[in-house]
Amino acid sequence: MRVILTIVLGLLLAAAPARAAVELVLPGSSIVQGEIAPVYVIGALDTVTGRFGGEELPFVRIAPDSFYTLLAVDMDKKPGRYELVINPRPFGAQAEELVRSINVRDAGFPVQKLTLPPAKVFPDSAGTARIERETALRNRKWKAWSERPFWGKEFIAPLQGEFRRFGSRRIINGAPRSPHSGADISAPEGTPVIAPAAGKVLLTGDFFFTGNSIYIDHGLGMIGMFFHLVEIDVAEGEMVEQGQVIGKVGATGRVTGAHLHWGIRWRDKRINPSSLLRLKLD
Numbered sequence: 122m123r124v125i126l127t128i129v130l131g132l133l134l135a136a137a138p139a140r141a142a143v144e145l146v147l148p149g150s151s152i153v154q155g156e157i158a159p160v161y162v163i164g165a166l167d168t169v170t171g172r173f174g175g176e177e178l179p180f181v182r183i184a185p186d187s188f189y190t191l192l193a194v195d196m197d198k199k200p201g202r203y204e205l206v207i208n209p210r211p212f213g214a215q216a217e218e219l220v221r222s223i224n225v226r227d228a229g230f231p232v233q234k235l236t237l238p239p240a241k242v243f244p245d246s247a248g249t250a251r252i253e254r255e256t257a258l259r260n261r262k263w264k265a266w267s268e269r270p271f272w273g274k275e276f277i278a279p280l281q282g283e284f285r286r287f288g289s290r291r292i293i294n295g296a297p298r299s300p301h302s303g304a305d306i307s308a309p310e311g312t313p314v315i316a317p318a319a320g321k322v323l324l325t326g327d328f329f330f331t332g333n334s335i336y337i338d339h340g341l342g343m344i345g346m347f348f349h350l351v352e353i354d355v356a357e358g359e360m361v362e363q364g365q366v367i368g369k370v371g372a373t374g375r376v377t378g379a380h381l382h383w384g385i386r387w388r389d390k391r392i393n394p395s396s397l398l399r400l401k402l403d
């Protein structure tokens with residue numbers, strides 16, 4: 122009897138499809154507000170899909186047996202535990218489901234107090250109409266990202282210098298305003314600003330708050346913003362290479378001195394540019 126059972130069990134095991142070996146490489150079990158980090162899925166797979174906190178993640182195949190996506194949290198995402206769900210699908214088989222819990226940690230952003238000319242803080246009706254027009258234009262343009270990444274293995278800084286003020290909770294002339302969603306890098310007016318990665322120029326213009334501005338689509342939902350320029354050296358629709366000069370540092374828009382404001386959005390999430398520079402993809 123035991124012999125027969127062993128044989129039957131052996132046959133059943135042999136008939137069951139072999140479970141594909143899938144390796145999940147995570148940046149860790151936690152991530153800080155405003156950070157971005159890669160998630161790799163390795164195995165002989167046809168497709169990989171996934172979600173983080175219920176939101177779809179785009180996966181890119183980087184080798185025959187390797188995919189990655191970018192895990193990112195908005196600077197204002199509520200700290201706590203969120204589910205990362207990965208569905209690797211082997212060739213000719215059903216997708217598996219791997220679930221991990223990721224802890225979003227509070228970044229402890231500082232409070233910054235600023236005093237500005239009242240006209241820059243409380244625009245008149247013409248200023249308000251202009252801001253609304255510019256916001257609508259920007260919102261329409263930056264949804265039009267390319268579905269393939271233009272970047273390579275890493276991003277480089279647009280300018281050498283100290284990155285300041287990402288995430289600052291701003292109190293302007295005594296009233297709380299929206300937090301500072303980019304990094305400010307001080308430099309003398311006229312200092313060249315280079316493209317941190319390849320991309321397509323989505324939008325350029327002179328805007329109320331951000332002055333002479335450039336928006337670059339780096340692909341797959343990664344948008345780079347370069348504000349307060351004295352000069353814009355690229356045109357809308359143009360493709361730029363990593364390291365190409367795109368403009369010059371200035372003090373245009375709502376500023377207190379010459380600097381570059383570099384902002385990064387990853388699929389509408391406001392990301393710390395320093396975190397993007399730490400990203401090494403291989």
Ligand SMILES: [Zn+2]
Nearest residue numbers: 303304305382
């Ligand atoms: Zn800024």
